[in-house]
Amino acid sequence: MIAFARTDTSLVARWWWTVDRVALLLILLLVLAGIVLTMAASPAVANRIGAPTYHFVIRQALFVIPAVLVMIGLSLLSPDQVKSVGGICFAVFLLLLALVPVVGTEIKGARQWIGAGPIAIQPSEFVRPFFCITTAWALADARVRRNLTGYLVTVAMLVGVVGFIVAQPDFGMTMLVLGTWSVQVFVAGLPWILVALVVGGGLAGLVGGYLMLDHVASRIDRFLDPSSGDNYQIMTSLSAIQNGGLIGRGPGEGLVKAVLPDAHTDFIFAVTAEEFGALACLLMIAAFGGIILRGYMRMMQERDLFVVLAVSGLLGSFGLQAFINMGVAVHLMPTTGMTLPLISYGGSSLVATAAGLGMMLALTRRRYLEGTR
Template sequence: MITFARTDTSLVARWWWTVDRVTLLLILLLILAGIVLTMSASPAVANRIGAPTYHFVFRQAIFVIPAVIAMVGLSLLTPEQVRSVGAMGFGLFFVLLALVPIAGTEIKGARQWIGAGPIALQPSEFIRPFFCIVVAWALADARIRRNLMGYALTVVALLGVIGLIVMQPDFGMTMLVAGTWAVQVFVAGLPWLLVAIVLGGAVAGLAGGYLMLDHVASRIDRFLDPSTGDSYQITTSLSAIQNGGLIGRGPGEGLVKAVLPDAHTDFIFSVTAEEFGVLACLLMISAFAGIIIRGYMRMMQERDLFVVLAVSGLLGSFGLQAFINMGVAVHLMPTTGMTLPLISYGGSSLVATACGLGMTLALTRRRYVEGSGR
């Protein structure tokens, strides 16, 4: 067990006494749950593609190491350092995001990755937490200086990011980035005129996606009326959840992973429900809710507007992603291809989520809330 004396003034000791250790524990438990559920859901997928049985499990376990290092390392930063890292990270991954249509790797009809094999990165995953920091910085500056330039900069950043993501195409990620931005500008107190413009833009974007992107129109149509197309994935997901009951069929005894190609990513919540039951799902949801609620509770004691806006965005992005993934599994939303943060298989998703949570832990450390300045 890690222990430090209260009088210890080392960097690690001060971090230990000021970081939200309950949130840190919940994050680590979700990462561990992700390994267990990947071990349960992925062997059938690996066997279908001719890979070793635990191919995805080993890969996910390897990515846990840089994810935890990144999370803890970023949680050591001050708000000023978080701003600097956020700006640099946004610039780096915006460039990589712009390179995806040119030099990206195409998988299942979408060009979303840079590189190949074990070194492939999904820039759209990584840019989200840094986008939150840049938007928070610009909005805080706009409020303090009482000008619209900061608002305009956030709109430019938003349009640039979602424009590149739409080209991949990835409509689910586009809506997630736009939703995160909406959370931040709402917290910042957006003028009513701009609220109307934002809402109009959201409606126009949704209508445009429906009219111009066939796969988006198909998913929305199947969500509204399953008889209009192939609803096999959702039907199978709902059946698995029902079959799981309260305590599940037992580890490894589920059937959904053998018939759904994305059981270890998009529909890992269904695997959880079938093999471990509704109780396990409720525990998982409670862990997600605990992270978000504790973060917002600490944020509400904060006087630094940048910290308030950054935490709102980071936790908003984390919560929206989890809600979208689980909502798809229970047919509350159209299918989006969104992973369940910290749980689903995917190195980019795991490391990027850990980066966002690391910055959240840094910004909600008790020493900043109490204003000690150390």
Template sequence: MTTFTFARTDNSVVGRWWWTVDRWAVIALTLLIIMGLVLTLAASPAVAERIGVDPFHFVRRQVAFLVPSIAAMFVISLMNVDQVRRLACFAFVLTLAALAATLVIGAEIKGSRRWIGVGSLSVQPSEFVKPAFIVVSGWLLAERQRHPGFPGGILSVLAYLAVVAILLMQPDFGQTLLVSMMWGTQLFVAGLPMVIVFALAGLATVGIVGGYLLLPHVASRIDRFLNPEAGDTYQVDRSMDAFMSGGLWGRGPGEGTVKRILPDAHTDFIFAVAGEEFGMIACLALVLLFAFIVLRLLARLLQETDSFVVYAGTGLVCQFGLQAFINMGVNLHLLPAKGMTLPFISYGGSSMLALAFGMGMLLALSRTRPGLGGYR
């Protein structure tokens, strides 16, 4: 019996990829995807039953989304730094146009226009514009350092304003806040003067206050978070019931009961399903897996000398980690309610494909290259 391995002297495309990619990050992402399939299998049948479709309707759709997502992540991770930059620039122009199109042709759902139809599918452009924007911004900031006369900082600001302006018009305050945090982290890593960093933090605070005062749904979510008696907290209450029901070790696969009445159990509140059926131990393992991926890739970026790779990679890691933190924080009632998927765990085609796009670029940027200490 033989095993399939790559020799270090293998010069094929896949062979070079295997010995230069961060294999521990790949393994961790694979485990995350497997856990996502298990949790989709646990959470989605109850949702399918409520809406009158086949019990495995969402499972089959998730697998259908997962196959092209994994393929895209692998193909993108084969790219070199220049190819990643060009791909991100093209994707940013395309996704920004699609994001703007939601204001005109987007379907209105719960008072927001965030989705556009592509054939029989619905696509959320904001999911794709996030990784594209952060890589383009990283390139602009890096060019600003390499060529002092290049207005990279100003162009980065203009790109940011274009993205958040459209997001606020949809409106999507949560995605606006996430993009702002990603971009702010990138600016901090890029070494902008602290005066500018604090000024931007002040503007962000003004933006949050403005969102509270001008957007009723934002005010309602914050009020309900600070004072549960201020409005309906059904989703968060059921989420907490799920964690309490699961205890330390969980009720067992398929044995959850709260998930049957938990809205969005297969998407925004899938972490609560993990708590009910697999217990706190499994939830901690999931948290540690996310933390490992974030810290592993950040440690890899610390060894990098290319400023573009550092800025773009840090922004992509920030997006991945913050999105997981926000989702889990909402499930545990540590943050105000916000519809945001748990990366590679929650059901959702746009989210899955966009995350694969972003992580593919991150794996490509973090690959070992000549001059970075050999193979890793």
């Protein structure tokens, strides 16, 4: 066990005594659970595509190393350093996001990835946490200076990010970015005239997506009226959850992973329910809730508006993504292609989520023990 004297003034020692160790433990437990569940869900998927049995398991385990290093590294930063890193990284990944329609790789009808040899990244995943930081910075500045410039800057950033994501297209990620931004502007106290414009724009975007994007219309129609189309994935997911019962069929005994193409990503919650049962699902939900509640409890002790807004956005994004993924699995909302953070297979999702949580841990450290900002 790591142990440091309270008189130790080294960077790591100060980090250890000021970081939320309970939240850190819950995050690491979810990462470990992600490897275990990927091992349960992915071999059948790998065999279907002709890959080695543990292809996805090995790749996910390798992604864990940079993810944990990124999270710990970012959690060492001060709020001012988080601002700087967040702004620079937002600009870099926004540029990559803009390049996706030009040089991106198309998978399943969507162009969301940029590949370089064996490595491929999904810029939209990385833009999201750094967008939270940059938006919080602009909103906090607007409140301090009492002008609309900061609000208009955030609206411009939102339009740019959403525009590039819609072009891919990725409607689920678009809704997640809009939801995250809405949390931040609500906390910041957005002027009512801008609230009306934003709500109107969001509704117009939703209607436009339904009218112009066939796959979006199809998903919404099938959600509202299951008889209007193919609902095989959702029905299979619900059947798996029901068959799992309270304690599950047992590790490796599930059937859903053999028939669902996205069992290791979009529907890993169904695999969890079938093989490990409702109790395991409740423990997973409790871990997600614990991270979010711990973060918000520490945030409420903050006086720095930037910290409050940034943590609100980062935790809102994390919690909303988890809710959407699990909600889809139990048919509470249309399918979106959203991964379960820290659990689902995917290097970009894992590392980007770790980056967001690392910045959250940095911003919620008990800085009064350090005596520095």
